[in-house]
Amino acid sequence: MNYEINKIYNGFRLIEEMQIKDISSTGRVFLHEKSGAKLINIENSDDNKVFAISFKTLPDNSTGVFHILEHSVLCGSRKFPSKEPFVELAKGSLNTYLNAATYSDKTMYPIASKNDKDFRNLMDVYLDAVFYPNIYKYPEIMKQEGWHYEYNKDNDQLSYKGVVYNEMQGVYSSPESLLFRGISSNLFPDTSYSHDSGGNPMNIPELTGEQFLSYHKKYYHPSNSYIYLYGKLDILDQLKFIDENYLCNFEKIDEKIEIKKQEAFKEMKEKSVFYPISESEDANDKTYLSLNFVISDATNKELYLAFDLLEDILLETAASPLKNAIVKANICKDAFGMYNNSILQTYMSIVIKNSNEAEKDKFKKVVFDTLRDIVKNGIDKDLIDAVINSKEFDLREGDYSTYPRGLVYCEKVMNSVLHNGLTFQNLEFENDLEKIKKNSENRYFESLIEKYLLNNPYSLMFSVVPKNGLSKEIANEEKTKLEKYKASLNKEQLSQIIAEADELVKRQSLPDKKEDLLKIPLLTISDVNREAETYNTKIYDEDDYKVLYNELDTNGINYVDMYFDAGNVKQEDIPYITLLSYLLSKMDTKNYSYESLSNVININTGGIDFDLDLYSDANDIDKYYPKFIVRGKCIHEKSEKLIELFKEIINNTKFENKDRFREAFYELKSRMEMIIVSGSVRIVGTRLNSYYSNVSQYNELVNGLSFYEFLLEIHKDFDNKVNEIFTKLGEISKLIFNRKNLIISIGSAKEDYEILIPKVKDMVLKDFRSETYEKQEYKFTPSKKNEALVTSSNVQYVAKGNNYSKFGFSYTGKFLVLRTIANYDYLWNNIRVKGGAYGVFISFRRNGNMSICSYRDPNIIETIKVYDEFAKHLEKFTCDKREMTKYILGTINSLDTPLSNSMICEREVAIYISNLDKKLLQKEREEVLDTKIEDIQEMKTIIDKCMEENYICVLGGKEKIEENKDVFENIINIFE
Numbered sequence: 001m002n003y004e005i006n007k008i009y010n011g012f013r014l015i016e017e018m019q020i021k022d023i024s025s026t027g028r029v030f031l032h033e034k035s036g037a038k039l040i041n042i043e044n045s046d047d048n049k050v051f052a053i054s055f056k057t058l059p060d061n062s063t064g065v066f067h068i069l070e071h072s073v074l075c076g077s078r079k080f081p082s083k084e085p086f087v088e089l090a091k092g093s094l095n096t097y098l099n100a101a102t103y104s105d106k107t108m109y110p111i112a113s114k115n116d117k118d119f120r121n122l123m124d125v126y127l128d129a130v131f132y133p134n135i136y137k138y139p140e141i142m143k144q145e146g147w148h149y150e151y152n153k154d155n156d157q158l159s160y161k162g163v164v165y166n167e168m169q170g171v172y173s174s175p176e177s178l179l180f181r182g183i184s185s186n187l188f189p190d191t192s193y194s195h196d197s198g199g200n201p202m203n204i205p206e207l208t209g210e211q212f213l214s215y216h217k218k219y220y221h222p223s224n225s226y227i228y229l230y231g232k233l234d235i236l237d238q239l240k241f242i243d244e245n246y247l248c249n250f251e252k253i254d255e256k257i258e259i260k261k262q263e264a265f266k267e268m269k270e271k272s273v274f275y276p277i278s279e280s281e282d283a284n285d286k287t288y289l290s291l292n293f294v295i296s297d298a299t300n301k302e303l304y305l306a307f308d309l310l311e312d313i314l315l316e317t318a319a320s321p322l323k324n325a326i327v328k329a330n331i332c333k334d335a336f337g338m339y340n341n342s343i344l345q346t347y348m349s350i351v352i353k354n355s356n357e358a359e360k361d362k363f364k365k366v367v368f369d370t371l372r373d374i375v376k377n378g379i380d381k382d383l384i385d386a387v388i389n390s391k392e393f394d395l396r397e398g399d400y401s402t403y404p405r406g407l408v409y410c411e412k413v414m415n416s417v418l419h420n421g422l423t424f425q426n427l428e429f430e431n432d433l434e435k436i437k438k439n440s441e442n443r444y445f446e447s448l449i450e451k452y453l454l455n456n457p458y459s460l461m462f463s464v465v466p467k468n469g470l471s472k473e474i475a476n477e478e479k480t481k482l483e484k485y486k487a488s489l490n491k492e493q494l495s496q497i498i499a500e501a502d503e504l505v506k507r508q509s510l511p512d513k514k515e516d517l518l519k520i521p522l523l524t525i526s527d528v529n530r531e532a533e534t535y536n537t538k539i540y541d542e543d544d545y546k547v548l549y550n551e552l553d554t555n556g557i558n559y560v561d562m563y564f565d566a567g568n569v570k571q572e573d574i575p576y577i578t579l580l581s582y583l584l585s586k587m588d589t590k591n592y593s594y595e596s597l598s599n600v601i602n603i604n605t606g607g608i609d610f611d612l613d614l615y616s617d618a619n620d621i622d623k624y625y626p627k628f629i630v631r632g633k634c635i636h637e638k639s640e641k642l643i644e645l646f647k648e649i650i651n652n653t654k655f656e657n658k659d660r661f662r663e664a665f666y667e668l669k670s671r672m673e674m675i676i677v678s679g680s681v682r683i684v685g686t687r688l689n690s691y692y693s694n695v696s697q698y699n700e701l702v703n704g705l706s707f708y709e710f711l712l713e714i715h716k717d718f719d720n721k722v723n724e725i726f727t728k729l730g731e732i733s734k735l736i737f738n739r740k741n742l743i744i745s746i747g748s749a750k751e752d753y754e755i756l757i758p759k760v761k762d763m764v765l766k767d768f769r770s771e772t773y774e775k776q777e778y779k780f781t782p783s784k785k786n787e788a789l790v791t792s793s794n795v796q797y798v799a800k801g802n803n804y805s806k807f808g809f810s811y812t813g814k815f816l817v818l819r820t821i822a823n824y825d826y827l828w829n830n831i832r833v834k835g836g837a838y839g840v841f842i843s844f845r846r847n848g849n850m851s852i853c854s855y856r857d858p859n860i861i862e863t864i865k866v867y868d869e870f871a872k873h874l875e876k877f878t879c880d881k882r883e884m885t886k887y888i889l890g891t892i893n894s895l896d897t898p899l900s901n902s903m904i905c906e907r908e909v910a911i912y913i914s915n916l917d918k919k920l921l922q923k924e925r926e927e928v929l930d931t932k933i934e935d936i937q938e939m940k941t942i943i944d945k946c947m948e949e950n951y952i953c954v955l956g957g958k959e960k961i962e963e964n965k966d967v968f969e970n971i972i973n974i975f976e
Contacts, residue, residue, distance in 0.1 A: 001236075003028065009236060011243035012039055020427050022395075023409065027424045028235070032243065036223035036252035039239070040413055040423060042230045042406065048096055048898050049231035050406030051123045052110035053130055054414055056226075056257050057102070057219050058192035063207035064199015065215045067102040068146035068164050070109075073216070074100060075141045077125075078132035080520050082512040084833075085125050088520045091824035092886030094118045094528065094893045097404050104184060104197050104343055105259055106418055108411075110228075112404040114898070119233070120241065121521035127246050130220055135213065140504045142212050144833065147204050148504060149497045158482045158497070160205055161858070167838040168199045169794040170856035173471070173957075174678050175275040179288050179351065179464045180338070186271045187292055187347055187460050188262040201794075202474075222246075223253045226417060230406030259344045259419065264294065264458040272357075272463035276470035276792040278958050281975050285333065288464040289363050290351045293456050297345060299421035304341050305432050307452075310445055311339040311348055312387045314374075318586050318598035319383050325370040326352055328659075331359040333666035342411075344419045348453070354670050357465050364461065371454055375446045383595075384440050386602030388433065393606040393635075395429050397557060399900045471792050471957055508833050518882070525885060525929065528892050532925040534918055537908040544770050545742035547757070548909055551750050552901045557606065558748040558756055559633045559905050560642060563913070565741035566612060566626040568773040569732055575710040576728050577628060577736070578702040579668070581610040583655065583729070586664045590652035594660060597649070604641040606633040608649065612702055616695055616847035618916040621805050624695040624847070625913055627743075628736045633902070636752045643759055647767045650737050655726045662718070669711045676708065676974060680797045680955045681855045687787065688799040688953040689849050692806070696849060697780040705789065705974070739768040743913065747905040788968040789955040791975065795838075795856045796956030798863040802946035805848030809942050813927030814935045815844035818874075820890045821936060826873050827852065830866045835859055846914075850946055860954055860964040871944035877936050884933065891928050 003014050012030035020027045025044040032039065057066040074086035082088060090098055097112035109130060111122040135141050147162035171177045185194045196203075229238055277283060296303045314322040315337030326335040333354035340347050350367055400408050412426035436444065467473075486494070540547040566577055585601065585608055588594050601608050609631045617623035630650070634642040655661065676683050686704035689696035700706045714721055744760060746753060805811075822842045831840040831854050838856035840863075843849075852867050879887075899907060911921070952967060961971060 008033060010239040011248065012239050016423065018424065020424050022428050022430050025427075027427070029423050030239070032222065032247045034252065035247040035250040037225045037227055037247050038417070039227040039229065039242075040417070041235050042409060043233075043235060044231065046231045046406060047114050048112055048404050048406065049114070049119050049233050050097070050110060050112045050228065050404050050410060051119065051126070051230075052108055052228040052407070052410050053126060054106050054108040054226045054228070055130075055219050055224050056105065056259070056418055057107045057197065058105055058257060058259060059195040059197045060192065061206070062196040062200040062203040063211075064146070064164055064168060064196065064204050065207055065212060066107050066219075067168075067198045068142060068207065068212065069216055069220070070100045070102045070107050071145035071164060072135050072141045073129045073133035073220070075145065076134035076138070077128040078134075079128045080125055080516075081134060082516040082520060083507070085129065085520055087824050087828060088517065088886070089122060089125060091820050091890040092522055093122060094523060094889060094896070095122055096898055097407060098122065102197050104193055106414060108414070110407050110410060112407060115523065115527065116233075117527065118523055121523075123238075123241075124245070124521065127242065131222070131246055131250075133216070135216065138507065139209050140507045142209055143500070143504050144508065146207060146212070148501060150501055151494070151498050157479075158486050160478070160482075161836045162204070163832060163836055163838060164199055165201060165204050166795055166836045166858050167856050168201050168204065169858070170838065171198065172201055173276065173791075173793040173795065175288055175464050175466075176674065176678060178273055178275050179290060179462070182271065182273045182464065183290060183292050183347075183349060183460065183462050184340075184343070186269065186462055187294060188345065191260045191262050193262075193343060219257065221253060222250045223255075224257055226414065228410045228413065230409060262294075262345060265460075267457050268459040268461060270461045272465055274467040274470055275464050276474070276794070277466040277468055278790065278792050278973065278976065279469040279472065280973070281466075281468065281792070283466040283468060285354045285356060286466040287355045287357050287359075288351060288353050289332075289355050289357075289360060290349050290462045291364065291367055292347055292349045292460040292462060293453050294345050294347045294458040295452050298341060298343065298415060298419040299425075301416075301421070301425045301428075302432050302435065304346065304426065305429060306436055306445075306448060307339045307346065307348055308341065309387050309391055309436065310448055311337045312391070313379060313383055313445060315350065317383070317387065317602065319380070319386070319595035321374055321379070321383075322350065322367065322370050324595070326363070326366055327663050327667075329362065329366045331355055331362050331366065334670035342415050354666070357463055360461065360463065368454065371449050375450050375454065378443065379445055380599070382599040382603065384445065386599040388437055388440070389604075390602040390607070392433055396555065397606060397633075399902055401900060401903065402897050404898075471794055472959060474794075475959065505834070508829070522882065522886060523889055525888065528889065528896075530925070530929060532918070532921045533896065534921070535904055535908055537912075539912065542761070542764075544739045545744060545764060547760075548743065548745045548912060549753055550745075550747045550905055550908055551753070552747045552904065554748055554901050556636050556749070556752070557633055557901070558636050558639055558642070558752055559746065559902055560756075560760065561632070561745040561905060561909065562630040562646070563627040563743040563745070563909060564630070564736045564738065566628045566736050567775055568735045568738075569626075570776060571778050573728060573732060574698060574701045575707050576725075576732050577612050577626070578707055579725075580729055580732055580736075581612050581628065582668045583661070583664055584610045584649055584653060587660060588654045588657055589648050590654065591648060601645060604634060604638045605645065608632045608642075608645060614695055614699055615910060615913040616845070618846055618914045618920055621847045622694065624698070626698065627913065636748070636756070639752075639756050640759060643763050647763055650733075651767060653733070655729045658722055661722065661726075665711075665714070665718075669708075669715060672708045672711060673975075676705070677791065677793075680791075680793070681853055684789070684797045684799045684953050684955045685851055685853050687789070688801050688851055688853075688951060690782070691785050691951045691953070692782045692801070692803040693847065693849050694778065694780045694782065695847055697782060698778065708974075734769070735773055737768060738773070739764050739770050740772060742768070743909060745905045745909045747901055784949065784951055784969075786950065786952045786967065786969045787954075788961040788965070788971045789953070790958050790961055790971060790973045791955060793955070793957050795858060796860055796863075796954055796960060797853065797855050798857050798860055798956075799851055799853040799953045800864060800867045800947065800951060801849065801851030802949055802951050803848040804844075804850050804942050804946055807942070807945045811844070811846045811848070813924035814931045814939070816891045816894065816924075816928055817887050817931040818842075818936055818939050819844060820887045820894070821877075822852075822870070824890070826870060827866070831857070831863060835862060835866070837863070846916075860956070860960060861967060864952065864967065868947050871940045871947060874937060874940040874943060878933060884931070888929060888931060892925070895925060895928070
């Protein structure tokens with residue numbers, strides 16, 4: 001159909017239409033005449049359709065009002081009055097994405113689905129939620145999601161509770177979060193960016209119910225909205241639905257909400273903030289230092305891309321000159337950069353971590369001296385070519401894992417349209433890339449450094465400094481504040497607080513009315529395919545190795561992955577495998593320095609990565625297969641170079657450069673510390689499973705806290721151990737890089753495969769050893785270790801689990817339905833809604849591992865009690881046919897996640913290694929579809945047995961752990 005500019009289609013006037021050739025799409029901009037809503041449509045052949053509605057939300061305080069609104073509007077609305085329609089959709093739709101997010105200047109509500117009916121249902125619920133939320137009827141919603149007082153009669157004290165409050169307690173425990181929040185607030189002190197839209201825990205309790213509602217009235221109007229529709233859909237039908245059901249009920253308002261621009265600084269400012277570490281933790285080498293430069297308005301599309309590239313050039317590769325100069329100056333253990341182009345005025349950050357406040361002047365001197373030297377002598381042309389090629393490869397490939405492509409485009413569109421740029425400018429990259437490529441030969445990047453970094457007074461030195469006992473200090477300050485407030489209350493006022501908290505618990509405990517649940521649209525089992533999705537993977541059996549081939553439409557890209565057998569490495573040497581995977585491609589080789597190797601990889605490929613993964617046997621839970629994985633991808637024309645680089649890195653890496661090893665080692669240690677602080681769920685889950693599972697003990701050695709302890713042992717005696725480590729790495733490389741039991745995975749077009757495979761075979765036969773080594777029999781002895789892992793966190797991560805197979809139970813697809821029921825019913829209601837934790841989940845693995853883990857949780861013993869009572873809940877579990885259909889649909893949805901080409905290849909190899917044949921996958925799907933109420937009730941015994949042995953692991957703050965110390969057999973202070 002041909003559309004006409006300025007013609008009205010179902011209440012929407014078409015303002016703009018254009019071809020966006022770089023993403024093979026048509027872009028349209030509509031304006032709803034009556035309400036003033038803007039609607040952006042990107043039409044193409046992608047059947048993973050995306051809808052989003054966004055609002056420009058500019059905070060004028062740090063109470064987190066927009067974050068709390070984001071949570072709260074999804075807690076019931078006019079058409080869908082159940083307490084949490086969002087949860088009902090999560091457990092019973094075929095969505096491929098369902099979420100909401102608060103940014104510094106916008107709030108976004110996106111959904112995605114491949115099913116047309118489901119897509120419409122999701123869109124309907126979200127539109128009703130944002131325009132007609134039940135927050136006006138039920139003040140308890142804001143209390144639950146934001147904050148409320150809770151009175152403890154046992155100690156006669158008040159405390160703060162609330163989902164967002166506890167979420168942000170966790171955020172404010174992380175130095176990285178404090179760093180980036182502090183940079184933004186101090187670069188733009190006179191604007192809305194000076195406030196935390198997520199909410200500062202110190203300020204969240206300042207938000208009143210009246211203020212909360214007033215912000216919704218002002219900002220959640222169609223005139224301040226941006227509606228987004230993407231993919232293969234009937235746009236006229238969607239416009240008609242949105243107009244007739246929602247926008248026709250609103251009148252346009254003329255009040256414009258504008259983001260204020262910060263006046264530039266006349267000279268660099270210096271600011272700092274403290275972050276908490278425990279009272280006895282050594283504060284040395286724990287400071288973050290950053291230099292930050294405001295670049296331009298977000299509407300400058302050339303600079304938007306150019307600084308994305310320049311940040312990579314200077315700081316993100318092994319050849320980056322600024323990063324290398326900083327690390328070699330011995331003022332830190334890690335350096336990285338960030339270019340924030342998602343706000344009105346973009347800025348670039350140069351960050352070092354594991355440093356000290358006393359190094360500020362030296363840090364500044366090293367940065368500016370190095371940048372002057374770069375401007376004077378020029379940037380290595382190979383480095384520029386490498387970074388541009390890498391960026392171009394990523395843009396063309398468009399592999400965003402499970403994240404819908406249409407949502408990535410939505411975020412890019414919002415980054416321009418929200419800041420008064422051209423709607424689709426950030427989706428067009430070809431011309432700007434070509435221009436930058438051409439100009440780079442004429443000192444283009446050097447001139448950017450000179451103008452925007454060296455001679456830019458609009459800049460900030462920002463430090464995040466450790467402070468012993470800060471968590472306790474903040475807790476005492478909060479306690480004193482609450483005690484003063486309580487002392488100011490008369491008996492009637494305290495009774496009112498207690499009554500309001502009781503009313504909230506009452507609302508939380510009441511089940512939804514059946515008629516309210518029936519209003520939420522639901523698909524039927526007939527809407528899903530009973531057959532499990534399979535791929536026609538071809539398996540070729542060579543002499544010593546196997547080739548798995550997936551014929552895919554890859555747009556000319558070849559995916560080549562090699563899975564080497566790591567089961568020959570001795571038990572005591574297992575942690576070295578992860579160290580090896582981190583070092584490869586970061587050290588010198590026979591023919592390349594590590595800098596030139598980085599460049600040649602990025603010039604010729606889409607990246608070469610190294611990893612270790614474990615695959616449990618689907619038919620024998622005592623068997624597992626450790627595989628060392630080498631992953632590579634390139635355009636077909638560069639396949640020979642990819643193979644040459646595989647050979648160079650695998651066979652010719654030189655580990656003996658002590659200085660370079662030191663740099664890479666401390667970068668790894670620093671990033672592992674970041675994972676412990678910011679990715680605590682992974683650390684707790686890995687540790688817990690190691691108590692009762694052999695494969696998980698292995699995983700703990702290579703990915704968990706035990707691996708960090710391995711790095712600490714090296715750190716304590718680095719100079720004396722380094723030669724021994726070099727020897728060990730050489731020995732392990734020899735054991736691993738062997739074509740015996742090698743599996744090669746290739747994903748490509750058929751004609752490309754036929755050209756590629758002879759070259760791959762030639763590499764295997766000529767360049768990889770074929771030696772038979774003794775297969776190691778690992779002797780792990782799982783044992784109960786109820787542990788508390790102490791950090792400076794203000795919240796907890798509480799995990800409990802066991803291995804169900806030791807009680808004689810086998811894996812079934814019905815576990816997945818139980819997971820859906822638990823995650824969105826029992827656990828959600830008791831841990832998140834009532835307990836105030838940010839989240840909780842249960843998992844069941846084929847190898848027998850089951851675990852429950854909460855995150856950003858204010859509690860410990862209360863959470864464990866909920867876990868322990870889960871079996872009792874299952875014994876009484878009941879639901880009607882419609883509700884069971886909902887649980888089954890939500891479970892099937894988790895099995896049918898759209899996969900990118902690289903993910904298809906990885907999935908098929910995992911199935912092959914694990915002996916997980918297509919029959920088992922089909923059996924799992926049928927077990928899900930055929931799950932009955934009785935099946936769920938019968939799982940009571942499994943949960944009961946798993947919980948009664950009390951395998952517990954908790955990561956959290958010292959004070960809370962001390963309060964609950966009787967739960968634990970061992971308390972470990974991670975950073976002391």
